[in-house]
Structure formats: structure tokens, C-alpha cells
Amino acid sequence: MKLRNLALFVVIGLLALPVFAGNLAKPGRWQTTVETEISGMPMKMPVRTINTCLTKEQADNAQNLVPKSGDNRGGCTMTDVKVDGNTITWKMTCEKSGMTGSGKITYSGDSYDGAMHMTMQDKDVSVKYTGKYMGDCDGTEMK
Numbered sequence: 001m002k003l004r005n006l007a008l009f010v011v012i013g014l015l016a017l018p019v020f021a022g023n024l025a026k027p028g029r030w031q032t033t034v035e036t037e038i039s040g041m042p043m044k045m046p047v048r049t050i051n052t053c054l055t056k057e058q059a060d061n062a063q064n065l066v067p068k069s070g071d072n073r074g075g076c077t078m079t080d081v082k083v084d085g086n087t088i089t090w091k092m093t094c095e096k097s098g099m100t101g102s103g104k105i106t107y108s109g110d111s112y113d114g115a116m117h118m119t120m121q122d123k124d125v126s127v128k129y130t131g132k133y134m135g136d137c138d139g140t141e142m143k
Helices: 002-014 017-024 056-060
Strands: 028-038 048-054 076-084 087-094 099-107 111-120 123-135
Touching: 087 111, 099 123
Parallel strands: none
Antiparallel strands: 028 048, 028 123, 076 087, 087 099, 099 111, 111 123
16 A cells, blocks of 8 residues: 555656746646556556646746645655756655655756656655646646
């Protein structure tokens, strides 16, 4: 059951990916595709596609560079957040679950690619994500 909770936390944590982009991403609707692999899992996690709306205020706020889960139930802290050109990198420590990891997102105009690697106990979790700008928000995006 802990693996399922870990996978859920990973997906929740990635729901807001476009919000991390600061000035690297333009305001509007972003579609994120998330692929998660967990070592030792007998079956592959399903690919998830999530639509989010990035406001101008979010895009202009440098504090949004730090990835956060929706309700921070994971007790995770992001450190060493760096922006170098069009790439954002960070390290993560989740005290409650004992999970640690690091991630990277690279923006290219209307799209981004990224990856995050985490470890928890004896499990490795690899997440790959891609995002693309879809235009104006239409109200159907996750909040």
C-alpha cells in the first residue's frame, strides 16, 4: 500500500508543474504527461495527462519555481532550487516518508521536458514528464 501512496504523492506533486516555471512559461493552459516507474512494482503505472491553468501572477512570481504537492501531505522540502537559462533544477527531502530525490525541467517556448528521480527505503522512483502549452485557460483545468 505504501507504493500506491508514493505513486499518488508523485502524481499530486507534479500536478502543478507549469506553476514552477516562473518567467520560463507563459500564462495559459498547460498539458502535462507523466510517466512513473517504481522499482519492484509488478505492473507499470499508467501514463497520466493533466491540464493546469497558469495565471500571469503565477508566471511572474519567482517563488513558484519550487515544486510543491497540492496539500503538502508528503512533508517535502525543496532545496537547491536553481534556474540556469531555461532549465530549473532542485533537490527534495520528504521527512515523513524518508524519500529523497532531485529533478530537472527544461523549457523550450511552448513545451517542456523533465525528469525526477527519488528513493524511498529500497525503492527507486523515476518520473518523466512532458508539457505543452495549449492556449488560453478554459476553466476545465485542475486547480
